[in-house]
Every structure is written in structure tokens, then in C-alpha cells.
Amino acid sequence: MEKIESEIKEYFFVESKNWLIGGSRGLYGGQVIVQSLASATLTVPPEYGIHSMYSYFLLAGDYEKNIEFQVERIRDGRSFATRHVKAKQGDSTIFTVTCSFHKYEDYSTEIQYKMIDVYPPEHKIYPVVEHHKDKLPNPSQIFQDMNLSVFNKYSLISRTATFKDPEMEETNSQIIKSRLWAADAINLIVNKHENAFSDDKVFINKDKSKVNPNMKHPYDNTVGNPLCCRWFKFGANLEECTQQTQYLFIAMISDFWIPNFISSPYFWGYNYGLVSIGMIVTLDHTLYFHNNTGNAKSKAKFRADEWILFTLESPTVTNNKQFVTGKFYSQSGEHIASIGQETLFRVTETKKVLKSNKNVENLRFKLDENVLNLAREYNPITNFNYIQREPKLVSFESDEKKSEFIATQKPKL
Template structure:
């Protein structure tokens, strides 16, 4: 019996909505319960990753919880744990529990399950709009001064629902914990009026997981794609030469040390035109810059604080700044601040993940 990626046949794409809205669409499962939902469409499994893109599960949990709170309540925080890798070849079931409904706050928990087991769990808190009173204690982090995003048409080759413009910064001698990764992000297409501010919040949650824990190896200048196995999986994701203009290049090839992209791009182009993958050659190019190699990198938890949930649009440019204050004991911590283009601090995110390097284990002595 063939596997089903979704429980129900996916509905037709709604061209009046942005691509992210279609991707995050949920189908109620009223026969099971009033607050049970499932993904309406297949979810993305990034090349080389252990499971589905974490941002999709985060965003769909938020979308499910938002369906259960009254109008006038807006999410202000969600605390998530990745329990198991999500399988992109089977459906995900989202179970929402209405923990509490108060006058000013409402609390929800959501479990994402596959094969009857939780793969992801989150607790969300919603605040009643304008419940803080007229006199408030207020302050906010200021957006750093960076070059504005470039006005350029989105790549037609890319299948990603959002686009990223990284602001390249060559790290110098500053301490690792002071190094920052800066990028502009926004959703492709315009989010519909029907989706409203809740669709923008779900889209922001989706984007927030973009290369988040990957900040740790980047500030350490450790190439992420140095293993021949990982590179081979990533290159196999190329379906045709036009894919080289997509986010594959931006997210993978351009992560290597400066000055080596052209050499690796040439090898990737040869593969896209039918030449066999020479992953070990690519690996040797990357590792010549740094002998360290990522053995395992996976997210453990993810927290989002929504500061000004109605003061932004996810389909307009947002500035994301990531830094890692600590790593050790096989784990790493990353903080991310997000501002709207006009300087409103709209969210702060925190993520911890497993960061393990491949160890040079001595070979076991053979027994006589």
C-alpha cells in the first residue's frame, strides 16, 4: 500500500493567497475531535536534514492554536520542543488542548504526532489586545544600521515560500560570542486580507527557524557541508541546471569559505548537466579551509516572543540578527532579534540545539 503524505487529498491551490498560506493550510479532523487538525499539503524536507523543516511544524502548531482562541487575543509567546524528526512521507496530526481562558490571557498546548507518537510539542500564550492599560512601562531594542535590502525580482527557479538577502560580514578577531549574522527576510507574494494578521504571525514563525541553529558553526567558521555524504544528498536535490539559480546556491554553495564558491559551483553545474557527483572532491575543497566537520546538528527547542504582533507584515522586509552567546557540551544556544523595516522590534527568538563534531577516534586494536 502506497504511503499517503496527507490524510485527505490536497485542495486546489488558492491563487488569491500567498504561497506560504497554501503551504501552512490545515484541515480540521472533526471526526476525531473539535481541536484536531492535519497538514493539508506535503511539507518540505530540506536536503541533508533528518526530517521536515522545523519552521513548518512550528507555524502549523501556531495556526492550529490560533483557531481555538477568541478574536481579540493575539499570541505573545510560544515555547517549543523538537522531540522526534518529522517524516515528510506521512501526515502530521495536531492536537490542541485549551488549557486556560482568562480575561487577559489564554493558554494552549499543541502536540504534533505521527504514528501515534509526539514529534513536537509547544505551549502558547495569548494576550487580549490593548489589555495593558493606557500607562505602560515601555522600551525596545534599536535596529542596527545596515544596508537596505536590494530591489530585485524574486528568483523564478526557487520553490521557497520566502526569500533571504544575507548581509555578508567577514568575521575578524572579535570574540565568537560577539559575532552576528544579519539578513533581510520576507514572504514571497502578498499575504491575503482573508489570512489577516494571524497569517502574518504564522509566516513569521515559519521564517524564524531558517538556518537558526546553523549560526553556531557559522560564527565558528566551521563549514556545514563538509561531509561527502551530506554534499551528495544536497547535490542530488538538484533536478536540473536551472536549480543552480535557486536558494540551493544561496543556502548551500555560498556557505563555504570566500573564494571557493566558483570552484564548487563548477562541479555542481557539471552534476546538473549529467556528470557524476564528485562529493569527495567538493568536501576536500571545503575542509581545506577548516579540518573540523559537523557530525550532528539538530534543534532541541525553539522559543518565540512576539513583541508587536500587529505592527508588521511578513510579506515586507524584516531584519533578522542572530548571535550565539554560548556553546559547549555538545550543544549550542542562538538568539535572534527581528525588526520590521521601519525599525519596530517585532520578535525575539531563542533556540538550543545539538552541535557535535566528528571525532578522530583511534582505531581499535585487533585482537590476536
């Protein structure tokens, strides 16, 4: 426990500083998430590893104020321990989270989807935005390859994850080299395949007669897709850190790219310039940590100072709320964590729209399920691995009509 406490103090509570990342987002939500989880972790035996946490953001945090974390012991069982944490500034509770910890137990099988098929982070070298200590980054730089200072202590290193699509690779490079946001490269790849299904529009309630398409770029007649992936790692030597600490780094970054990437359908391509951001705020945030065995194993299943792939998609927006799901993979392809989040997403009409009386209702959208299925061509639903403990692999296939998994080969026991 002393080792975990030392690592938490070293990486997540740095001289009582808050992590200032620029823009109007105020206190970064990922900081509150990780510090709340770290506080809960210090109250459970080290052989218990975090496996899930459910959190709610109640009030905006103040960067100038310290945060107090109050941990309530809900339950200590033989297999599970539960903690409830309140993050407070003064008399106000700004954040609550319930954390569940699981004591390591023996198991015989693992099942997961194959990792999305992208090039490694070293595949292309794009311009890198360097964020220097005590200097605020431009919020748009979050979309580019960057080295971002964290607590003025270590760095978050982020690189573009490019889908393995030979036809689009060169276009990908040109977009990123021209310092456009990385989301556009992903939109191009997904939209390239959309016509393969039908002549029907992928997004509904989008009336082109009411809007003049923006012709600055060839992809501006398409609607951006809320889909993205990024490589990232932390610029610190974490080789000797405990597994609990490695997962804390995942918690800290889990809310980082979401507020910007989910706005792609509104601010890229066809809908460009029609609305402006009114408010983007995280409402709730759920994290699942897979195969966290506490200190029962000598080495962590992954390291946060080695490349991790973060994939995000948002299947729906309704009533000013957007639902987002995401997955974390080690570079070797192991699924190490998952997230779910609901975000308050308010947009306002621009003067351009108000003057011309354009109908902004065309900005409502839903993704056609066929498009989502094709997008998952890069995360194939047909590559479903049954992993025996040795491990041994067996392939599963899916019946597209019934959306059910069918075994094509029995596992070799």
C-alpha cells in the same frame, strides 16, 4: 475567525504537503512550529494574539508522513488563554509546544533597542539563487541571496544584510560576489575590531601551535563569529491578511538559518577543515511576539511580504549544546519578535586531524564580552528609546562599567 482559518489553510497547510528544503535535515522544524501555532490559534477568540510559545523537538519528523496536531485547552481567562499542542506522526509525538495568547489591552509606553545599523536590502545586488519548484536546493545556498520555493506555493526571498562599515563594504561585496557564504562577510567586520581591546585572544582554549592555518583567504587566521543578520520577505500579497497570520510567517522562518550560521566558529577561517558536522538538531525553541494585538487593530504592525531584518548571535557552546538568540525587526525599525533556541551541536574529527594527531580541543571557544559589546556597536546599547504614546523620544545612556542604564533626560509627559 473564518478569515484567519482561510488564511491558515491558504499559506500553511497546502494540500497536506510537507516543506522539503533539501539536505539531511528531514522535516523542517519551522513547518512544525508554524502549523502547531496555527492549530492553537484556531481554538482561541480572534481578539487574542499570540505573545509567546515554548516548544520542544522530541523526535525527527518523517517527510513522507502526515502530521496530526492535538490541541489541549489549558486555560481561558479574561486576559490570557493557554494552549498545549502535540504534533504526532502515527503513535509518536515528535513535537510539543505551549502557546500563550493575550487579549489586547490599552498601554501608554513602549521601550526597545534601536535596530542594528545595516544597509537596506536593495543596497547591493548580488547573484541570486533561484530555487525552482520540485527541485531541492543545495543546503549551502541557504547562505546566499535566494528565492526559495515554499510548499511550491509562494517564495521566501532572502538578501544579505550588510553592516554600515565603509572600510568593509567593498570587501563584503567581493566575498559575496565570489559566492562565499554570507557569514564570512559578517565575520570580517566583527574581527576587524577585535584588536582594539587587548592583545589577548578573543577565543580561549585555541592553541595555534597545534594547527596549520589555512591560507586560502586573508581571513583564515581568524575564528568565525556566530553572528549574522539577513533581510527576508515572502513572495505573496499579504496586504489584507490578519495580524495573526503575519506573525505565523515569522514563526515559520524562525528556525531556518540557525543550524547553519551557528557553526561559523567551527567551519570558517582558522578552524576550517578540522571537523565535520556529526549532528545539528534543534532541541527547544522559544518565540516571543511583541505587540500582537489580535484583531483589535484594523491593520497589522508589519507585513511579512515587506522586508524584515533577522539578527542572530550565539554567545556560548558547551556540552554539545549551543544557545542562540535572535530578533526580528520591521524595515521601519520596530522590534516585532524575539527567539531563543538550544541546539544539539555535535562535530567529529576529520581524517586530516586524525592522521596528524592534532588536538581538536582548540575548537572550544568563548566570546570575550568586550567583543560582544563592540559587535553591538551596530546595535548600540546607548541608543535606548523611551517612546511615549504620541510618541515622544528620550535618550538613555549606559555606564559601561556598571552595565546599568542611566537616564540623561526625563521623559516629557
